[in-house]
Amino acid sequence: MSPRHDICSLFNIKYPIVQAGMVWVSGAKLAAAAANAGCLGLIGAGSMSPELLDQHIKKAQKLAPGKSLGVNLPLLYSKIEEQIKVCLDNNIKYFFTSAGSPKKYTSFLKEKGAVVVHVTSSPLLAKKCEDAGVDAVVAEGFEAGGHNGKDELTTMTLIPQVVDTISLPVIAAGGIADARQMAAALCLGANGVQIGSRFMMTKESSAHDHYKKLLQDSPSNATELCMKDLVAVRLVKNEFYKKVKELENNCATKDELKNLLGKGRAKKGMLEGDLIEGELEAGQVVGMLNDLPTANDYVKKLISELNSLALQFSYPTEGES
Amino acid sequence: MSPRHDICSLFNIKYPIVQAGMVWVSGAKLAAAAANAGCLGLIGAGSMSPELLDQHIKKAQKLAPGKSLGVNLPLLYSKIEEQIKVCLDNNIKYFFTSAGSPKKYTSFLKEKGAVVVHVTSSPLLAKKCEDAGVDAVVAEGFEAGGHNGKDELTTMTLIPQVVDTISLPVIAAGGIADARQMAAALCLGANGVQIGSRFMMTKESSAHDHYKKLLQDSPSNATELCMKDLVAVRLVKNEFYKKVKELENNCATKDELKNLLGKGRAKKGMLEGDLIEGELEAGQVVGMLNDLPTANDYVKKLISELNSLALQFSYPTEGES
Numbered sequence A, B: 001m002s003p004r005h006d007i008c009s010l011f012n013i014k015y016p017i018v019q020a021g022m023v024w025v026s027g028a029k030l031a032a033a034a035a036n037a038g039c040l041g042l043i044g045a046g047s048m049s050p051e052l053l054d055q056h057i058k059k060a061q062k063l064a065p066g067k068s069l070g071v072n073l074p075l076l077y078s079k080i081e082e083q084i085k086v087c088l089d090n091n092i093k094y095f096f097t098s099a100g101s102p103k104k105y106t107s108f109l110k111e112k113g114a115v116v117v118h119v120t121s122s123p124l125l126a127k128k129c130e131d132a133g134v135d136a137v138v139a140e141g142f143e144a145g146g147h148n149g150k151d152e153l154t155t156m157t158l159i160p161q162v163v164d165t166i167s168l169p170v171i172a173a174g175g176i177a178d179a180r181q182m183a184a185a186l187c188l189g190a191n192g193v194q195i196g197s198r199f200m201m202t203k204e205s206s207a208h209d210h211y212k213k214l215l216q217d218s219p220s221n222a223t224e225l226c227m228k229d230l231v232a233v234r235l236v237k238n239e240f241y242k243k244v245k246e247l248e249n250n251c252a253t254k255d256e257l258k259n260l261l262g263k264g265r266a267k268k269g270m271l272e273g274d275l276i277e278g279e280l281e282a283g284q285v286v287g288m289l290n291d292l293p294t295a296n297d298y299v300k301k302l303i304s305e306l307n308s309l310a311l312q313f314s315y316p317t318e319g320e321s
Helices: A007-011 A028-036 A050-063 A080-089 A106-111 A123-132 A155-165 A179-187 A209-216 A239-249 A254-261 A265-271 A284-288 A295-308 B007-011 B028-036 B050-063 B080-089 B106-111 B123-132 B155-165 B179-187 B209-216 B239-249 B254-261 B265-271 B284-288 B295-308
Strands: A017-019 A040-044 A069-074 A094-098 A115-120 A136-140 A170-173 A192-195 A223-226 A233-236 A310-312 B017-019 B040-044 B069-074 B094-098 B115-120 B136-140 B170-173 B192-195 B223-226 B233-236 B310-312
Touching (some): A028 A040, A028 A050, A028 A069, A040 A050, A050 A080, A069 A080, A115 A123, A123 A155, A136 A155, A155 A170, A155 B155, A155 B179, A155 B284, A179 A192, A179 B179, A223 A239, A223 A284, A233 A239, A239 A254, A284 B155, B017 B028, B017 B295, B028 B040, B028 B050, B028 B069, B028 B295, B040 B050, B040 B094, B050 B069, B050 B080, B069 B080, B106 B115, B115 B123, B123 B136, B155 B170, B233 B239, B239 B254
Parallel strands (some): A017 A040, A017 A192, A040 A069, A094 A115, A115 A136, A170 A192, B017 B192, B040 B069, B069 B094, B094 B115, B115 B136, B136 B170, B170 B192
Antiparallel strands (some): B223 B233
């Protein structure tokens, strides 16, 4: 089985692995560590001012000289154009855009020589991405920690449908942490994987130690996709989650949910370690993560396990016994 | 990669494939067709009186003499003990139980020489199944059409966790229709797969022709998991679904939902073809099914595609360029 596309060439990386850009979690340190380990390292710009983004990019480039670094940009962010300028000024080549129309900036970025990847959660949006001229898509399943689409398509059903709909490279995301899951994603037709929660659960991520400890001990049902009518997010089941559920179970309005959410809750939870009042975002796969390796040790183990897998079927067909 | 367990031996079948027992859809005709194609064919007893079940078993045994046939028994059914008696009287050996405690009948059935498999949606319940002495489990992800667990674990995250929790054979279900998905499930550590919606979409299933036609033309987001507080079911988005959603969006009580549901809606929809007022159950994967082969043609194609897949990784490790 040879993939239709080589994303290692597209991103100039050793392994077909993208470390997901995550708010509050993937700054310079994690992106550089992932890049040094042979992956594409993404800085999550969604939680950064243009000034802070500038600092993180410069720092990451210093920590991982010559390695492949990119930025994840949620397009709904008000200072998005300043952020794009910061990236271009720092010679960032790899742009992962999400939460907005792929039509908006793709041509502009491509003219500047960038490689543009858009995040999608449905075959329909994947087609729009292709029409907009992106270089690849991330197809993200329901189990992902990121912002999911309304259709709730899981990685298992989403990836083959996206692969059958477009002819671009497809990067699978959602529920991928170990070699079994990466191999499964490649079987589904993906050309590479984007890994979020597992990279959040490494020494170099900026997630607070308390948060990492909580996730290390969390059960398989640690998360639930919530606030679907506002902005869908997969929440870890803490006290804040309980308040959200209570509102949702009582048919709260969007405004009531917005009021509860307030400002800065994700920062409070994930970066500052307030496990009670903070908003804690994670993928469903965190239930099976119970250690905290360095990014490099994790990637080495993943690749070694992947190389030891071999899948070859020879079931008897008609006529054979 | 060799599986830990050989479910072909366990069920005396050619391929590690179980055709799911589905209400109103998998009677004698489908179970026999699947069994004749080299799979384990299951009669879905959940929609049958003991008398009707008796007829279907006898008919299936006549249509597929000497082949492997079993029954899916939802344990919450009021006439469950009569159904079990009917199965044993007809020398049924393979029992797939669901919707109830695996402790209740497993010992009894095992003493009668049966092979008992219980359906689970979490690693925790899988452990209880193992403790109850079952021979294998079906681990069913969120994307399945069957009744899903509250934890909403997808096939991608569920299977590896169940495999790591118990030492029994694990049969993956949810989102599996083509060779890519079957290979992915085996990569995740499953020893075989249970396939539902794809078998519903064959010539031999008892689903009404109108229903099959609707699904053939349905988009990727054709279904949604609904009625989670009552009895979770993945509904096709028809007029009845809209009424359910309206109630749910208005925080309806369980009784209001029960009243809307009434009696016989699933039969009306799936068997009798009332696409407006009927309850239509299906897995998320139906969005990618757009033909209607015989069960045998489908299985032949699946196995041929599976045999042509080969997965072998040789990524460079540290030190290599």
